[in-house]
Amino acid sequence: MDVKYINPFLEGTIEVLKTMAFVDPKPGKPYLKKNNLAKGDVSGIIGLTGSMKGSLALSFSTPSILKIVSNMLGEPMTSLNGEIRDAVGEITNMVSGAARKKIEAMGFSLSASLPTVVAGKDHSIMHVLGGPSIVIPFEIEAGPFVVDISMGDAQ
Amino acid sequence: MEANKKIKILVVDDFATMRKVIRNLLKQSGYENVTEAEDGVAAMGVLRSTKVDFVISDWNMPNMTGIELLRAVRADSDLAAMPFLMVTAESLKDNVVEAVKAGVSNYIVKPFTAEVLGEKIDKIMENIK
Numbered sequence: 001m002d003v004k005y006i007n008p009f010l011e012g013t014i015e016v017l018k019t020m021a022f023v024d025p026k027p028g029k030p031y032l033k034k035n036n037l038a039k040g041d042v043s044g045i046i047g048l049t050g051s052m053k054g055s056l057a058l059s060f061s062t063p064s065i066l067k068i069v070s071n072m073l074g075e076p077m078t079s080l081n082g083e084i085r086d087a088v089g090e091i092t093n094m095v096s097g098a099a100r101k102k103i104e105a106m107g108f109s110l111s112a113s114l115p116t117v118v119a120g121k122d123h124s125i126m127h128v129l130g131g132p133s134i135v136i137p138f139e140i141e142a143g144p145f146v147v148d149i150s151m152g153d154a155q
Numbered sequence: 156m157e158a159n160k161k162i163k164i165l166v167v168d169d170f171a172t173m174r175k176v177i178r179n180l181l182k183q184s185g186y187e188n189v190t191e192a193e194d195g196v197a198a199m200g201v202l203r204s205t206k207v208d209f210v211i212s213d214w215n216m217p218n219m220t221g222i223e224l225l226r227a228v229r230a231d232s233d234l235a236a237m238p239f240l241m242v243t244a245e246s247l248k249d250n251v252v253e254a255v256k257a258g259v260s261n262y263i264v265k266p267f268t269a270e271v272l273g274e275k276i277d278k279i280m281e282n283i284k
Contacts, residue, residue, distance in 0.1 A: 019266035020176065073172070074179035086172035094265045097244035 010136055012098030013147050021071040028137035039146040042080055042119040044092030047128050051108035054151035055128040058092050067142035080119055089115040160185040162208035167198040169216040184273030195219025202234055214243040229258045238279045
């Protein structure tokens with residue numbers, strides 16, 4: 001996967017969470033992940049097809065997503081309930097939209113599937129292309145989360 | 156110029172969480188008279204039974220999508236002039252063209268701030284005065 005495709009996802013994530021959840025995510029150094037294990041407690045995954053093919057996942061630690069959704073809804077969230085899962089799906093959708101807009105500006109076209117949300121300790125993230133994937137770690141004051149991307153040629 | 160903050164706004168989205176998010180953003184912009192519907196069919200029910208001044212609708216919804224709701228509103232003689240703001244996760248030109256043809260008042264691309272949402276509402280309300 002060409003690293004130039006990483007930036008749209010990185011920037012899209014920051015843009016969405018800054019705008020909708022008023023947090024300031026600090027990205028860490030991206031790394032290669034060779035297994036299916038999710039890094040967080042709740043993850044949203046969305047398939048992408050078009051000029052390229054693959055999938056995008058956002059995987060949040062419990063404290064990070066509780067803070068993000070509390071800010072989005074304007075009310076305190078204390079557990080990983082249905083509202084949190086809905087919000088993870090919506091955030092994944094919005095990050096995919098923001099990243100695709102940037103990728104389209106690079107001359108490519110991409111469309112997205114509906115997001116699915118998985119929760120629980122040590123759950124798996126099944127990327128469309130299998131592995132490996134590139135993980136961008138992020139940190140907000142409340143805790144960590146990651147963006148996990150696997151993109152390849154459309155064929 | 157700022158719109159009347161007392162107007163009744165109908166928020167239409169199949170995700171309850173997103174309806175809450177938009178309600179929260181509206182509150183930050185000073186709009187607290189908000190009602191909700193989970194899809195276009197439910198929205199038409201609300202519009203025909205309650206006095207609503209403004210509709211904010213998601214594009215992608217089951218049963219009746221945002222664009223179908225917009226067409227139904229414009230085709231109803233009692234509701235045809237309703238200010239209608241379409242929310243979409245993508246800025247796809249085809250969607251925008253389709254919405255403009257169907258008579259959308261304006262559109263907003265997610266993610267958006269309370270400030271941008273407030274400005275869109277103000278602008279639409281100003282144009283219909």
